[in-house]
Amino acid sequence: ASKWQWLRENDSTSAAGAAAVRLPHDFLTxxxxxxAATDPGDASGSGWYSTATGAYDPELLELLGxxxxxxxxxxxxG
Structure with a gap:
């Protein structure tokens, strides 16, 4: 989440033009x-996925744009 926020603040053109957002190993997969898939453990490490709800956090995503x-x-x- 913090890296996406940094990108939006420091290179908004690249952030606005992003076709996908992936962790490095998800990009390789x-x-x-x-x-385009990841697992819950890796997704939760991004900060924008909740293992409690089993979904990306819509409020956080909205805050991050x-x-x-x-x-x-x-x-x-498995």
Missing amino acids: ERLAGV LDAALLPEVAPT
Whole structure:
């Protein structure tokens, strides 16, 4: 969450033009498997996913100006 906020504040053009927001390993997974997915543990590390609700936090995303459609699907592990 803090890195996205930094990007919006310091390079708003890049933030506004983002086609997707991924953690590095999620980017690699998408490139190798063709699926934009992450797991709940990794998603919660981003700060904008709640393991309690099992979803991205819409209030936090709104505060950050981040469209949930840019984020990977969260899939269960196993």
